[in-house]
Amino acid sequence: MSADHLFAALASPARRELLRMLRDEGAQPAGRLAERFDMSRPSVSEHLKVLKDAGLVAETRKGRERHYRLEAAPLMELRDWLTPYERFWRERLTALDALLDDMEDQDAR
Amino acid sequence: MSADHLFAALASPARRELLRMLRDEGAQPAGRLAERFDMSRPSVSEHLKVLKDAGLVAETRKGRERHYRLEAAPLMELRDWLTPYERFWRERLTALDALLDDMEDQDAR
DNA sequence: TTGATGCGTAGGATAATTCCTACGTATAGT
DNA sequence: ACTATACGTAGGAATTATCCTACGCATCAA
The missing domain is CATH 1.20.5 (Single alpha-helices involved in coiled-coils or other helix-helix interfaces)
Structure with a gap:
């Protein structure tokens, strides 16, 4: 509900790029996202956490992998804003x- | 043009509130905006500068006053995004x- | 010309963000 | 049970953001 978290999450280019990847390429494990990122894997993990707290991303655990998928609902709040x-x-x-x-x-x- | 500036500008609740005021109450001098803000006048000035750099606000000087008005065009870029x-x-x-x-x-x- | 008004800029303190490497935890495979 | 894999978390360095007070620069009013 808090718009602050949403706008703050979108403020980072890296996080917007993650959203774009999930949008265009579908749900993926964190590691695969990190592979094509000019950034360490743990840093990607933190960005994913921020996105999760903003409700923009959800994870489903499959074994030792964690698949992240885009949750577009908060973006529709943005559209309303x-x-x-x-x-x-x-x-x-x-x-x-x-x-x-x-x-x-x-x-x- | 840079989406980074736009998203960064919108990340601050104070700046979003300024945009809302300009939207709902029309163009205003900087001082009048600052009056109803729980923030020092110079800080409001800086926020207005960030908004201006993002193209979200434009100023027209009238004597020693500077009227700020909302420029909604970048927000339409956001809609496209x-x-x-x-x-x-x-x-x-x-x-x-x-x-x-x-x-x-x-x-x- | 002098004093007050409207605003921005400078400089600085504090907090938040962003990135890293090192490490811990849990699952999968052998 | 042991090792490798897929992650997240801790801790810390460097950068950026956010706020303040003090000051400077125009403009208006007398």
Whole structure:
């Protein structure tokens, strides 16, 4: 629920890259993620922990492996957070449209 | 353009609150924003600077005042960043639907 | 021109983040 | 039982973030 954790988790490029990998390549064990990362395996583990605390990732243990999978629900909260700004954005656009219309009126004279 | 600056700017609750104020109350001078903030005025100034560097805010100088206004365009980039995750989210939902359908089939027997 | 107002910048203390290596724990295979 | 594998955690160094007070620079008002 805490938006703070969510935004903080997304602030790191490394964590966003992890999310992207899980999104495009599906659930994976931590080690496989770390292999293609320019970062030590333990550091990747910590990033995964941050993502887990933010609810962006969930783990299922399979033997000694831990598969991580993307949990997109918090990102939909982010979309909700964004909504009132979209409205603002559109207002700005329509204001711009109005301005352009005025300029056309000027030209028409 | 750099998504890093954008995400980093949004990581701070104080900065998100500033954005909300500008969104809900319109453009304002820095001092008026700081008045209702549990934070020193110079600190608010720095937060505004971070927001400006991220393109989320623009200033227009009016005499000795500086009016800050929200620039929502970068947030629309954020929405674009979000899009491929929405697809993932829907896939999960349809997978859940399929599962529920299966369970109904089971019950129907 | 003088004094007050609106804001930003400088410098610094403290806390948080980010990365590492070393180590511990649990499972799998032999 | 013993070794190798897949991880996480501990502890610490280096960087960055976050806040403050003190100060400087314009602008306005008289």
